[in-house]
Amino acid sequence: MMHIDILTLFPEMFEGVLNSSILKKAKDMEAVQYNTINFRSYSDNKHQKVDDYPYGGGAGMVLTPQPLFDAVEDLSSNRSSKPRVILMSPQGEPYTQKKAEEFSREEHLILICGHYEGYDERIRTHLATDEISVGDYILTGGELGAMVVTDSVVRLLPGVLGNDHSAIQDSFSTGLLEHPHYTRPRExxxxxxxxxxxxxxxxxxxxxxxxxxxxxxxxxxxxxxxxxxxxxxxxxxxxxxxxxx
The missing domain is CATH 1.10.1270.20 (tRNA(m1g37)methyltransferase, domain 2)
Known part of the structure; x- marks a missing residue:
């Protein structure tokens, strides 16, 4: 079974997505287990702050490393395999079907959803194994991107689509866009x-x-x-x- 942990400040955003359609089916058939965690709960600050002003000045707030490092270490502690820690970021590698296929072969994924101005650089360089962007545009947080990654990965797990050949023929899986489809009526x-x-x-x-x-x-x-x-x-x-x- 694949385990997907999602670190976010807004876990409620995922309730509808993870409990609907193919993602719910995958969970029900025990192909995947989802866990949404508010990483604010890992903050050692008495007010549970997870952000601070950037050194050197500038606009916005920056996510501090401590809550995310502690969260990832805790989520990894009882797993036999090392997780892929995926940082959702507009500066990341453009997300592709090939990357989705690569992630689908992992046992444990941890998705980090950022907010505010950005991440402390030590999160990028010493915690994340992958930095992923779902497009050249800016969102208010990484949650929607994490949903995209989760959906694209889970549908590739064996048995989830019912017909594994369907995923093979998808656009981008062969390197080409998919051919046209038709159904009834003939005219x-x-x-x-x-x-x-x-x-x-x-x-x-x-x-x-x-x-x-x-x-x-x-x-x-x-x-x-x-x-x-x-x-x-x-x-x-x-x-x-x-x-x-």
Missing amino acids: FRGMNVPDVILSGDHQKIEDWRQKESLKRTWERRPDLLENVVLTDKQKQWIKQWKMDK
């Missing part, structure tokens, strides 16, 4: 389902899906193709699409 307001995916020919359907996946990636996220080794056939498709533009 809707003059818009028709492509004949090939109604043909029953599984090889033709798979070829169509691969081609559409590549085309969608080339049109919408060409930057992803820099990390994909293309076959001669795929290169020829792209060459033709460029000529047709």
Whole structure:
């Protein structure tokens, strides 16, 4: 079972997310155990303060190291494996599907949700194993980012989706965006389902899906193709699409 501990000043924010949909299913089937902890409870300050003014002056308050170091040490003390300690931060490594897959293979994750102006640098350099950003924008805290990481990781755990093949075909899992999907009715307001995916020919359907996946990636996220080794056939498709533009 995976254990995910979330250190936050607002544990109530996670109640709906962790008790709904796939995340609840994963908990109920004992694929994962969640624990949301208000790290203010670890403060050795009599007023349970967890922040202070930055040395050298400047705007805002900075999270102090003591509560977070003590919290991580306590949460790690009864585990056989060393946890991945993930700091949610706009300065962190951009979060990707590859990173989600990497985290999903761990036994214990500790997510730290920041607030205020930032973290004492010693938290970054001596406590966190990973520093993750969910996008080039600023949120009021790390809670929403931690929810994103949790959701993306838990859905990859064995048996959680019911069909493990679903996760393999997701956008980004193959390095490409996923192909288009269709369902009933066959015709809707003059818009028709492509004949090939109604043909029953599984090889033709798979070829169509691969081609559409590549085309969608080339049109919408060409930057992803820099990390994909293309076959001669795929290169020829792209060459033709460029000529047709």
